[in-house]
Amino acid sequence: MRALIVDPVKCTGCRACEYACSFAHDGVFNPANSRVKVSIFLEDLTFIPSVCLQCDEPYCAEVCPTAALEKDAETGLVKYYKDKCIGCKQCVVACPWGSIKIHLGDKKVIKCDYCDGDPACVKVCPPKAIAYEELEDVVLNKQKAVAALYKDIVREMAKGVSP
Amino acid sequence: MxxxxxxxxxxxxxxxxxxxxxxxxxxxxxxxxxxxxxxxxxxxxxxxxxxxxxxxxxxxxxxxxxxxxxxxxxxxxxxxxxxxxxxxxxxxxxxxxxxxxxxxxxxxxxxxxxxxxxxxxxxxxxxxxxxxxxxxxxxxxxxxxxxxxxxxxxxxxxxxxxxxxxxxxxxxxxxxxxxxxxxxxxxxxxxxxxxxxxxxxxxxGSMPVKVAQPERFMEAVYKAREKLAKDPVGGAGLPTYGTAVLINIINEYGGLPTCNALDAYFPEAGKIAGETIRERNLIRNEGCASCPIACGRVTEIKEGKYKGEHGGGPEYESDWALGAMCGVSDLDAVIMANYLCDRYGIDTISAGSTVACAMELYEKGYIPKGESPIPLEFGCGDALVEAIRMMGEQNTPLGKLLAKGSYRLAEHYGHPELSMSVKKQEFPAYDPRAFKGIGLNYATSNRGACHVRGYTIAAEALGRFGGADRLKYEGKAALDKTLQDVTAALDSTGICLFTTFGLDVEDLAAMYSSATGFECDVNEFMKIGERIWNLEKLFNLKAGFTRKDDTLPERLLKEPIKSGASKGEVVAELDKMLDEYYQLRGWDKDSVPTKAKLEELGLADLL
The missing domain is CATH 3.60.9.10 (Aldehyde ferredoxin oxidoreductase, N-terminal domain)
Incomplete structure (x- = not known):
């Protein structure tokens, strides 16, 4: 299963993801209506991107009285059906991540939809602070990266050791 | 709209x-x-x-x-x-x-x-x-x-x-x-x-920005982003080491002005180079809006008396001005001086060059010893930091003079020739004796000495635009004119000059055309740049600037570089380059645009 993986350590705070996201959904550039959000903490020299995590037990869907939000087990997406939405905004309140927003134009709910499997944000992020990846690969890469930190030491220690 | x-x-x-x-x-x-x-x-x-x-x-x-x-x-x-x-x-x-x-x-x-x-x-x-x-x-x-x-x-x-x-x-x-x-x-x-x-x-704000031809625009944007990612400077050098990656490169050419340009080779350049900053101080890269390069440095001083201080930079020019130009290789002092400039709101290039000028004036005895609380000696990190404080606070007579820049400082002490400036603006981190084209650009830049009006270094040092022999005078007038015109147009679109490391004019014209709906090919884009350049020139002519202001500090014209790869070099043919440049621009010998040129550019009514 593929998912949007956010790695704040790599983020440069350029917000191209916000521009790409708003353009992909509205055809205009407006970070205020982006599904992705980069928080910039200038004094702490830190930039933190965030986007809907497509929870397995999504509070947004649980509180929705019209089933306008629904977890799709196959794709992993929490899907939003605009036509079912009555605009009660309970999902906005319920989401612990602040990833469900209200569009400033039509005042309807907006949330990340992975751009139908080809997320626009990913295409403009050369440092890969936001990436669309197979979860297994993400786990494997993390394991390898951690192991690589001490592989040289292990090689030294293994000298002369016969198992 | x-x-x-x-x-x-x-x-x-x-x-x-x-x-x-x-x-x-x-x-x-x-x-x-x-x-x-x-x-x-x-x-x-x-x-x-x-x-x-x-x-x-x-x-x-x-x-x-x-x-x-x-x-x-x-x-x-x-x-x-x-x-x-x-x-x-x-x-x-x-x-x-x-x-x-x-x-x-x-x-x-x-x-x-x-x-x-x-x-x-x-x-x-x-x-x-x-x-x-x-x-x-x-x-x-x-x-x-x-x-x-x-x-x-x-x-x-x-x-x-x-x-x-x-x-x-x-x-x-x-x-x-x-x-x-x-x-x-x-x-x-x-x-x-x-x-x-x-x-x-x-x-x-939360208002949208709309482009005229969205699909064509995105096609041009993705193409541009791809080219930048593949470019060794825009896609690797700048993101990894920041602009200060140039310290070692320019120093190896013998073109890094050192100790108020008494020389152009800094033996201790490695200590302040981008590679060293990355190793010792870099916390992370900082990207401007929508920038895939993210050359910006966010740094911290990790030891010594400035331990714990943090901020942005230093970028190449700041690193050079506060470092090599002052003969200072104490990186912590250079970075601290850079943070202070940012906090006081002072231009780092002019600040560093002004301190360097003060150091030369002090060492030669033109600034009396009693006028500075600290010996202003080349190479002294403490003197650098103290001079920047004086400049920022302006609470001493010397501080007030430093805050006016090197030209007025040196003039005050009777030696304006020791100011490394053109039109009273300090020149940046490339020595014209080692790169002749940048010298012509400093001399002709409409805002006073400047590298980013026509960045000939891209060709003279980095092999861009087919490369150019850095020590030759021939062809530099044309190179300068072209780069000045491109930059004037590109600046006006709102994108960064650094994109030109990977992008060509046609890429810029494509983004501009599709965003605005004003169809514009490479020639027209260049023509707009030329129009802007001439407009700036007209303002300066009316402000009283003449050909005699299009010059370089005497030092660059007469004192040969003492060491390094450009040893013995001076700018010997500035006048010849100027004549050729004015001719290419369609200006007369006194740098006044001809009526025909202004008519061609649609500026005739402005005279």
């Missing part, structure tokens, strides 16, 4: 506190694009070129271009256009960050600031609404302090433009800082803002 533009200019009269919204003039947008070009057209129409830059009659324009606020690569530029306080010439200082795009989302392409407020104020602009607010409590605050307070008083996610204490005290080296880390550094634009009693501007 025109694509890419918001179509609105905000005019603020600080004397009467009136604000007015005016439409973008489509004819001017087509002729001068936006940003640097369009704003210069306004200055030309509304400001007497002979006006005292710090008087009420001068105006400041904060300008964006039509590509700002989109996903076009590196489109976060904001330009500050005015008559420069340091130079008296037309000034366009250009900064990164996020302010420009935010201004567009707040509904405006530009802000014209005129008049002078009686008491300190700041502007708060949100989604088309403008408030002029009291800023007495902010007067005297450093840039980082003011940035924080302004956001706390307005919106936590607002973008700020502020001047520091240097701008308030009308230091001719004062810059305008954006997002606390990004400087519109040159020509003393911060002093002009300070003279208007304006501490800063805060913007926040």
């Amino acid at each position: 025109l694509g890419g533009y918001q179509g609105k200019i905000l005019r603020v009269n600080l004397s009467t506190r009136e604000t007015r919204v005016e439409p973008i003039n489509e004819a001017w947008a087509r002729a001068f694009i936006g940003g640097r070009g369009y704003a210069t057209r306004i200055i030309y129409a509304e400001v007497d070129p002979k006006v005292d830059p710090l008087s009420e009659g001068n105006k400041v324009i904060i300008a964006t271009g039509p590509l700002g606020g989109t996903v076009a690569p590196s489109s976060g530029r904001t330009m500050v256009v005015t008559k420069g306080a340091l130079t008296g010439a037309i000034a366009c200082s250009n900064a990164g960050g996020h302010f420009g795009p935010a201004l567009k989302h707040a509904g405006f392409d530009m802000i014209i600031l005129e008049g002078r407020s009686e008491t300190p104020v700041y502007l708060w602009i949100k989604d088309g609404k403008v408030e002029i607010r009291d800023a007495r409590h902010l007067w005297g605050k450093t840039v980082d302090e003011a940035d924080k307070i302004l956001r706390s008083e307005t919106h936590s996610e607002a973008e700020t433009m502020v001047i520091g204490p240097a701008g308030e005290k009308l230091s001719l080296l004062a810059n305008v800082m954006f997002n606390a880390h990004r400087a519109a550094g040159r020509s003393g634009v911060g002093a002009v803002v300070g003279s208007k009693n304006l501490k800063g501007i805060v913007v926040k």
Whole structure:
């Protein structure tokens, strides 16, 4: 299963993801209506991107009285059906991540939809602070990266050791 | 509405506190694009070129271009256009960050600031609404302090433009800082803002930026981003080491001005190089709006007496000016001096070169020993940091002189020839004796000595545009003209000069055309750049500049480089290059554009 993986350590705070996201959904550039959000903490020299995590037990869907939000087990997406939405905004309140927003134009709910499997944000992020990846690969890469930190030491220690 | 533009200019009269919204003039947008070009057209129409830059009659324009606020690569530029306080010439200082795009989302392409407020104020602009607010409590605050307070008083996610204490005290080296880390550094634009009693501007907006041909625009944007990613400078060198990757490269060419350009090779360059900064101080890269390069450095001093200090930079020019130019290889002192410049709001290039000038004056005995609290000796990190403090605080007679820049400092002590400046603006980090083309560019740059008007170094040192023999005079006039014209147009679109490491003019023209809907090929794009260059020149001619101002410090013309790969070099043929350059530009021998040239560019009515 593929998912949007956010790695704040790599983020440069350029917000191209916000521009790409708003353009992909509205055809205009407006970070205020982006599904992705980069928080910039200038004094702490830190930039933190965030986007809907497509929870397995999504509070947004649980509180929705019209089933306008629904977890799709196959794709992993929490899907939003605009036509079912009555605009009660309970999902906005319920989401612990602040990833469900209200569009400033039509005042309807907006949330990340992975751009139908080809997320626009990913295409403009050369440092890969936001990436669309197979979860297994993400786990494997993390394991390898951690192991690589001490592989040289292990090689030294293994000298002369016969198992 | 025109694509890419918001179509609105905000005019603020600080004397009467009136604000007015005016439409973008489509004819001017087509002729001068936006940003640097369009704003210069306004200055030309509304400001007497002979006006005292710090008087009420001068105006400041904060300008964006039509590509700002989109996903076009590196489109976060904001330009500050005015008559420069340091130079008296037309000034366009250009900064990164996020302010420009935010201004567009707040509904405006530009802000014209005129008049002078009686008491300190700041502007708060949100989604088309403008408030002029009291800023007495902010007067005297450093840039980082003011940035924080302004956001706390307005919106936590607002973008700020502020001047520091240097701008308030009308230091001719004062810059305008954006997002606390990004400087519109040159020509003393911060002093002009300070003279208007304006501490800063805060913007926040949620209005969309629309482009004329969305599909074609995105195609051009993705192509440009791909080219930049593959480029060894834009895709690897700059992201990895920042602009200071150039320290070692330029030093190896023997072109790194050292100790007030007494030499052009710094034996200790490695200690202040980008590679060393990465190893010792780098916390992370910082990207301006929509920038895939993210050359910006966020750094921290990790040991010694400045331990725990952090901030942005140093970028290459700052690193050189505060380092090699002062003979200082103590990286912590260089970085601290850089942070101080940012906090006081002082241009690092001019600041470093002015300290270097003071060091030479001091060592030669022209500055009496009793006038400085610390021996101003080349190579001394403490002297560097102390001199920057004096310059920022202006609480001693020497501090007040330092704040006026190297030319006025050296003139005061009877040796103006020791100022490494053109049109009173300190030249940056490439020695013209080692790169002849950049020398011609320093001499002819409309805003005084500058590397980013026509960055010939791309060809003379980095092999771009087919490369150029750095020591030859032939062909440099044409190279300079071409690069000056491209840059004038590209600046006006609102994207960063660094994109040209990977992009060609056709890429820029494609993004510009599809964003605005003004169909524009490579030739037309270059023509717009040439038009802007000539417009700036016309302003300077009316301000009183002549051919004799298009020159270089005597040192570069007569004193050979002493060591390194360019040993023995001087700039021997400046006049010949100038003649050729004026001819290519369609100007007469006195650098006045001919009537035919102005007619060709549609500027004939401006004479």
